[in-house]
Amino acid sequence: MADTPTSEPRKVFAPWLDPNQKPLVRFENVTKKYGDYTAVDNLTIDIFEREFFALLGPSGCGKTTLLRMLAGFEQPTSGRILMNGEDISKIPPNKRPINMMFQSYALFPHMTVAQNIGFGLKQEGKSKAEIDKRVDEMLKLVQLEPFAKRKPHQLSGGQRQRVALARSLAKSPKLLLLDEPLGALDKKLREKTQFELMSLQENLGLTFMIVTHDQEEAMTVSSRIAVMDKGIMVQVDTPAEIYEAPNSRYVADFIGDVNFMEVEVLRHEGAQIIVKSATLNEFKLETDSDLKDGEKVWLAIRPEKFIVSKEKPSDDQNMVQGKVWDIAYSGDTSTYHVRLEDGTTLKAQMANRRRVRNRDITWEDPVWVAWSYRAAVPLRN
Numbered sequence: 315m316a317d318t319p320t321s322e323p324r325k326v327f328a329p330w331l332d333p334n335q336k337p338l339v340r341f342e343n344v345t346k347k348y349g350d351y352t353a354v355d356n357l358t359i360d361i362f363e364r365e366f367f368a369l370l371g372p373s374g375c376g377k378t379t380l381l382r383m384l385a386g387f388e389q390p391t392s393g394r395i396l397m398n399g400e401d402i403s404k405i406p407p408n409k410r411p412i413n414m415m416f417q418s419y420a421l422f423p424h425m426t427v428a429q430n431i432g433f434g435l436k437q438e439g440k441s442k443a444e445i446d447k448r449v450d451e452m453l454k455l456v457q458l459e460p461f462a463k464r465k466p467h468q469l470s471g472g473q474r475q476r477v478a479l480a481r482s483l484a485k486s487p488k489l490l491l492l493d494e495p496l497g498a499l500d501k502k503l504r505e506k507t508q509f510e511l512m513s514l515q516e517n518l519g520l521t522f523m524i525v526t527h528d529q530e531e532a533m534t535v536s537s538r539i540a541v542m543d544k545g546i547m548v549q550v551d552t553p554a555e556i557y558e559a560p561n562s563r564y565v566a567d568f569i570g571d572v573n574f575m576e577v578e579v580l581r582h583e584g585a586q587i588i589v590k591s592a593t594l595n596e597f598k599l600e601t602d603s604d605l606k607d608g609e610k611v612w613l614a615i616r617p618e619k620f621i622v623s624k625e626k627p628s629d630d631q632n633m634v635q636g637k638v639w640d641i642a643y644s645g646d647t648s649t650y651h652v653r654l655e656d657g658t659t660l661k662a663q664m665a666n667r668r669r670v671r672n673r674d675i676t677w678e679d680p681v682w683v684a685w686s687y688r689a690a691v692p693l694r695n
Contacts, residue, residue, distance in 0.1 A: 327537060329362040330360065330538065337360035337361055338362055338365075338521055339397055339489065340361075340394075341357050341359045341395055342393055343394070345390065346376070353376045354379055354390075355544070357546070365521050365537050366512065366521075366522045366524070367523045367524070367539075368523075368524050368532040369525045370541050370568075371527065371542035371568075372543075375545065376542055378493060381414070381491050385407055385412055386406060386407030387407060408437075411487055412491060413491070419466075419478035422466075423467060426465060427458060427463070427465075428453070428463065430466070431480045432446075435448055435449075435485065449462075452481075453480065455514070456476040456477070456479060456480045457476070458480070471503070472507060487520070488520070488521065489520070492511075492522060495511075496531065504531070508531060512535050529569050533557065538552055539551065541564075541569070556569055561693075562693060571661060572615065573617065573620075574614055575615070576610065577590060577591045577597070578591075578608065579607055582607065587600070594634060597632045597690075598687045601691070609694075611692045611693060614693055615689055619686070619689035619690075620663070620684070621684045622638075622650050622662045624682070631686050632689075633684040633685075634660075635683075637652065637653050637679065638652055638679045649662070652683050660683055
């Protein structure tokens, strides 16, 4: 018999659901304008201690402006930014308990790794003994002890990234801001570093706020994601909720792949809702959304929710017939582009459990595409 675990089960981390929790940072009706251009538009959001909070959105959506205002490099046009209940607008950047790690890393090329890490401490007037002790702790933390005397140009991209991270953490900030910190790394190193960042953040008990345009990165590292568009936070939620329950077509389309169908609600039959598109069959839908008969909505269905088969599926699910138009092979998965009789194309993603040469579905094959009654998310906008 296996040993009974002695550690307590991991508690759910969701301070934003506790009305008694006080936020570490509060953006209160914050607007930032550059002339006639509004970069951040009347934004209000709470960020809690020990969160790994991600700002996600396309270029120009306002996410870096938000980060720079929090760091003190920009001032809000209106509104307040509070930290532990105190308005920090009058506090200069170097006096805030906040550090920022830039995308370029901004390491001093003439300094060694140890000197780069200790630079901020030296500027604060710390003694040499204090600096040396803290630098040693940071080198050990990011596993760069053998590289202490090297210059930045003698390091790999991943090592330079860790030096910049160690320098940002050396002053023990309450909040660490990361502006596209992994953008310069290759895919495998970026994935490895994401998990290192998560482990580091959790072990140190710090609050991290990351800006990224990489959806997968945001989904991997964060406790909550704010999806931004044109200076507005369109949806703020956990990665799972953002992906599985987007509140708009914009969010659904921005996070991962998605299929959209425009349908009309025909009638309610018990727990099920019968809907119909302009050209396809009637479908059944089970949802918590309060849909009205006659209402037109969009159904968002993720590609992995579809099942493609040559044989007709069981009757307890939705299904349509089509022909395989194209196949995108991605190693572990394949994405089937299935063209339906009305010209609509659905994307279905399935795991490659067999080798490609033994795949039983290929181009031009007639197939069925099926999905469960709860797979589709109805969206009004």
